[in-house]
Amino acid sequence: MSYEKLTPPSDGETITVSRSGKLQVPDRPIIPMIDGDGIGPDISRASRRVIDAAVEKYFGGQKKIVWFQVFAGAAAIAKYNDVLPKDTLDAIKNHIVALKGPLTTPVGGGIRSLNVTLRQELDLYACVRPVRYFRGVGSPVKKPQLMDIVIYRENTEDVYAGIEWEKGTPEAQKIIQFLKTQMGVGKNLRDDAGIGIKPMSETGTKRLMRHAIRYAIKHKRTSITLVHKGNIMKYTEGAFRQWGYELAREEFGGVTVTEEEVFKNHGGTPPKGKIVIKDRIADSMFQQILLRPDEYDILATPNLNGDYLSDASAATVGGLGMAPGANMGDAYALFEATHGSAPKYADLDKVNPGSLLLSGVMMLEYMGWTKPAKAIVKGIQGAIKSKRVTYDLARQMKGATEVKTSEFAEEIVRHLP
Numbered sequence: 001m002s003y004e005k006l007t008p009p010s011d012g013e014t015i016t017v018s019r020s021g022k023l024q025v026p027d028r029p030i031i032p033m034i035d036g037d038g039i040g041p042d043i044s045r046a047s048r049r050v051i052d053a054a055v056e057k058y059f060g061g062q063k064k065i066v067w068f069q070v071f072a073g074a075a076a077i078a079k080y081n082d083v084l085p086k087d088t089l090d091a092i093k094n095h096i097v098a099l100k101g102p103l104t105t106p107v108g109g110g111i112r113s114l115n116v117t118l119r120q121e122l123d124l125y126a127c128v129r130p131v132r133y134f135r136g137v138g139s140p141v142k143k144p145q146l147m148d149i150v151i152y153r154e155n156t157e158d159v160y161a162g163i164e165w166e167k168g169t170p171e172a173q174k175i176i177q178f179l180k181t182q183m184g185v186g187k188n189l190r191d192d193a194g195i196g197i198k199p200m201s202e203t204g205t206k207r208l209m210r211h212a213i214r215y216a217i218k219h220k221r222t223s224i225t226l227v228h229k230g231n232i233m234k235y236t237e238g239a240f241r242q243w244g245y246e247l248a249r250e251e252f253g254g255v256t257v258t259e260e261e262v263f264k265n266h267g268g269t270p271p272k273g274k275i276v277i278k279d280r281i282a283d284s285m286f287q288q289i290l291l292r293p294d295e296y297d298i299l300a301t302p303n304l305n306g307d308y309l310s311d312a313s314a315a316t317v318g319g320l321g322m323a324p325g326a327n328m329g330d331a332y333a334l335f336e337a338t339h340g341s342a343p344k345y346a347d348l349d350k351v352n353p354g355s356l357l358l359s360g361v362m363m364l365e366y367m368g369w370t371k372p373a374k375a376i377v378k379g380i381q382g383a384i385k386s387k388r389v390t391y392d393l394a395r396q397m398k399g400a401t402e403v404k405t406s407e408f409a410e411e412i413v414r415h416l417p
């Protein structure tokens with residue numbers, strides 16, 4: 001693989017995927033990393049410091065991540081005069097797994113979000129966001145420790161497909177006329193309406209559900225809830241629900257059971273080792289994450305429902321500063337902070353690296369390096385317990401000392417078991 005302006009590190013090897021789809025991770029895997037805009041460089045430096053320390057501690061130099069700096073956003077404009085150069089996409093495609101800081105999305109001007117472009121270019125169809133509580137972090141709810149869910153959000157369809165026409169344009173007019181005259185619907189559609197299309201397919205839904213069930217099996221999760229608005233939108237959201245159940249029955253019938261069957265055939269107690277498939281209407285799900293979060297495990301959602309639910313769930317455990325995420329396809333996986341680039345804090349060594357670092361933990365788990373992954377989680381727990389934390393955590397904790405991003409990373413390293 002040749003690049004225009006990148007030279008891959010010579011002391012590492014490339015992750016590959018076997019014919020059966022299994023990830024083959026060498027001892028010195030090359031991992032492309034996009035530091036990102038704004039606070040990105042600060043949190044990327046801190047995250048690499050902790051990940052390297054945990055890997056070194058567990059593998060004693062036998063295994064090591066070889067970081068490969070690649071560019072997107074402002075840094076890419078400076079180097080390539082292009083926000084998302086081909087070099088960057090090629091590097092991620094070639095190395096399969098990558099880590100990414102936040103990127104600033106230019107507002108207006110017809111430029112699509114870089115994050116959306118990356119997801120579409122690499123066909124990263126599942127956005128995976130675990131939400132769990134770290135003891136000691138301030139929370140707006142009484143029992144934040146009950147929250148331990150993973151949101152599995154479809155990434156390529158629904159409103160994210162971005163098929164829209166602006167009010168008053170010939171295209172919007174054409175669609176409105178087409179609907180009224182050819183399709184016999186929308187007689188009350190106003191001429192000054194903007195138009196958006198919400199496609200949701202059987203293919204898109206079933207591959208998301210397949211990914212979610214495989215994740216549930218690997219991580220010993222006990223239920224998957226399909227979250228939809230099928231009572232209102234029958235052929236998109238309602239179909240999402242139906243296709244989700246179908247996929248579970250057709251491809252994973254031996255390891256799944258529906259909630260209905262649990263009550264009908266098993267006296268209300270799920271058979272041991274089976275993953276319960278259930279569904280909830282989206283608005284009710286927002287109540288459930290506040291009132292009974294412990295009854296939920298994985299939530300499989302269309303794009304928009306998942307977008308809202310991710311932030312709302314993260315808020316109950318203390319906010320986005322500690323919420324990790326991954327965008328995954330059949331093999332490619334891009335692990336990324338869930339918050340944005342917070343430009344006002346850029347280069348102040350101030351913000352919390354937790355979101356990106358925990359995304360790094362998900363990456364280590366995906367690579368099968370589970371021991372350093374677990375150690376980092378314990379290190380974070382220890383650092384929070386010591387109350388030497390970044391400003392966002394400090395202001396929610398009694399008696400805490402505010403430390404810089406880099407100092408918080410050192411605190412986590414000190415607490416690695």
Ligand code: NAD
Binds near residue numbers: 104339342
């Ligand atoms: P933001 O997440 O960047 O910041 C909002 C506020 O959250 C900040 O002012 C800060 O108070 C807090 N915050 C964010 N990250 C933090 C951290 N690590 N530690 C402590 N506090 C933190 O959201 P925004 O201001 O709406 O967006 C800024 C830019 O980021 C926009 O261009 C937006 O499009 C982009 N964005 C990118 C991503 C991504 O790359 N995945 C996600 C969301 C937003």
